Amino acid sequence: MTDKFADETALDAAIDRAVRDLMHVDPPADLRDRVLAEISGGSTTRAVFWPRLGFAAVAVIAAMAIGLTILNRPAPAPVTRISDAGPSTPETVARVPADPPARTPGTATPIPPDRRPRTRGNTARVEEPTRSAPIEDRPVQAASIDTAGALGVDVIGLEPMTPVTRLQAHERITVAPLETAHFAPLPLSLPPITIERMENSPLTDR
Amino acid sequence: MTVTEPRESGEAAAGPDPDLILVRRAQAGDTDAFGELVQRNRKAVFRAAVAALGSTTDADDVAQEAFVLAYRKIGGFRGDSAFRTWLLAITWRKALDRRKSVGRWLRLTVAPADSDTDTTNWIEQMPADHRSQEEDLAAAQLQQTVRRLIKTLPRKLRDALLLSGSGDYSYTQIGFILGVPVGTVKWRVSEARRVLKEKMTALGHAYDG
Numbered sequence: 001m002t003d004k005f006a007d008e009t010a011l012d013a014a015i016d017r018a019v020r021d022l023m024h025v026d027p028p029a030d031l032r033d034r035v036l037a038e039i040s041g042g043s044t045t046r047a048v049f050w051p052r053l054g055f056a057a058v059a060v061i062a063a064m065a066i067g068l069t070i071l072n073r074p075a076p077a078p079v080t081r082i083s084d085a086g087p088s089t090p091e092t093v094a095r096v097p098a099d100p101p102a103r104t105p106g107t108a109t110p111i112p113p114d115r116r117p118r119t120r121g122n123t124a125r126v127e128e129p130t131r132s133a134p135i136e137d138r139p140v141q142a143a144s145i146d147t148a149g150a151l152g153v154d155v156i157g158l159e160p161m162t163p164v165t166r167l168q169a170h171e172r173i174t175v176a177p178l179e180t181a182h183f184a185p186l187p188l189s190l191p192p193i194t195i196e197r198m199e200n201s202p203l204t205d206r
Numbered sequence: 207m208t209v210t211e212p213r214e215s216g217e218a219a220a221g222p223d224p225d226l227i228l229v230r231r232a233q234a235g236d237t238d239a240f241g242e243l244v245q246r247n248r249k250a251v252f253r254a255a256v257a258a259l260g261s262t263t264d265a266d267d268v269a270q271e272a273f274v275l276a277y278r279k280i281g282g283f284r285g286d287s288a289f290r291t292w293l294l295a296i297t298w299r300k301a302l303d304r305r306k307s308v309g310r311w312l313r314l315t316v317a318p319a320d321s322d323t324d325t326t327n328w329i330e331q332m333p334a335d336h337r338s339q340e341e342d343l344a345a346a347q348l349q350q351t352v353r354r355l356i357k358t359l360p361r362k363l364r365d366a367l368l369l370s371g372s373g374d375y376s377y378t379q380i381g382f383i384l385g386v387p388v389g390t391v392k393w394r395v396s397e398a399r400r401v402l403k404e405k406m407t408a409l410g411h412a413y414d415g
Contacts, residue, residue: 011403018352019371025262027252027269032244035273039237 225289232280240280244273247290250374251297254383257368258301260357268304272297291379298383355405359398366394 223229225246231239251272255265276293283292356364362384369380370391381388 008403011406012399014348014352014406015356015367015399015402016371018349018356019368020373021349022353022356023253023257023368023372023374025253025256025265027248028266031248031252031266031269031273032241034270035244035277036237036241038270038274039240039277 223285223288223290226285229280229283229285229289232277233283240277243289243293247293248273250290251293253372253374254294254297254369255301257365257372258298258305264304265301268297268300272300275300287382288379291382294375294379294383351406351409352402355402358405359401363394363398363401366391367398370395 225243228239228243228246232243248269252265252269255268255272256262259265259268272293276296279296283289356367359367365384366380369375369383370377375383377388377391381391384391386394
């Protein structure tokens with residue numbers, strides 16, 4: 001019994017010593033300095049706020065200057081209207097005969113069918129893409145290009161590869177005004193009914 | 207679980223919170239006063255983190271984070287409890303977050319904390335005894351066994367045992383930190399010791415004085 005008690009006391013002492021030794025560790029000496037440095041880091045951040053704001057303002061001004069320079073540069077040369085179908089508006093679509101004009105050999109590269117521009121009938125209208133102005137809207141010029149049979153014009157380069165013949169306007173189609181015909185039903189006439197006596201032979205017994 | 211914590215600070219008996227004046231100054235924006243609070247409580251905070259994490263490196267990080275968080279929240283400290291107790295509660299929550307972090311788990315998986323080569327581990331920071339070689343060997347073996355067994359304890363028992371064994375915290379403070387009543391703290395400490403002794407006896411350790 002005494003041995004057991006002594007052993008238990010000894011084990012308690014061993015546990016106490018182990019726990020005490022485990023827990024008696026001191027923090028690094030610079031813990032306070034690191035904490036205060038991190039705390040004051042917020043004010044440091046605020047101190048560099050104004051230089052950062054100034055740099056941002058300069059960057060914004062530079063960006064605006066570049067934008068104004070781009071906007072004020074000379075306008076590009078007007079797009080040559082290849083298709084001249086008279087006083088047509090951009091919405092005008094001229095129709096031309098299905099047969100393409102004769103091509104000059106060796107002056108044009110054939111465009112594969114899958115790369116040809118989409119056409120309505122055998123014409124297509126190419127418009128200059130609308131650019132969005134960074135400051136204010138400004139009108140942009142739209143071009144209506146009649147490819148006149150897409151084989152003849154390099155749409156991407158806008159370079160005519162074959163001379164385009166002048167289009168011939170169709171004559172105006174006139175339609176006579178409709179006339180309303182008068183329909184009158186004919187009078188209905190029925191012949192008079194006559195009743196005649198029908199003669200039957202007398203029945204005979206067999 | 208809510209634990210009512212009387213005004214008590216560390217080893218000191220119940221009375222006015224010695225940190226309260228510094229707290230009021232820190233609440234007014236005096237960082238020097240908060241620096242003094244750090245200096246006064248750094249050991250308690252650091253050791254609580256060590257008890258939770260078992261690594262002085264992790265405990266150092268957690269202690270710093272806890273102090274910074276306390277500074278940011280000190281405006282909301284109303285003095286319902288002692289400042290140290292409030293600070294230790296913050297530290298414990300931070301330590302538990304770190305204990306649950308995936309990064310720490312991976313690090314311990316790659317290099318287990320009880321590895322003999324881990325110089326940052328608390329086991330390696332044990333002071334050496336200066337006795338005869340034979341006594342040193344026996345004592346070292348026993349202490350090594352006790353430490354290893356402490357680490358195998360369930361966390362609830364281990365936390366209570368280490369916090370109480372440090373001598374830096376009262377049972378009331380430990381209960382406030384762990385969020386359990388004082389009676390539960392005492393039971394956990396007692397149960398931890400019982401389990402340890404049982405395991406040591408099973409291993410054949412009989413302390414010869």
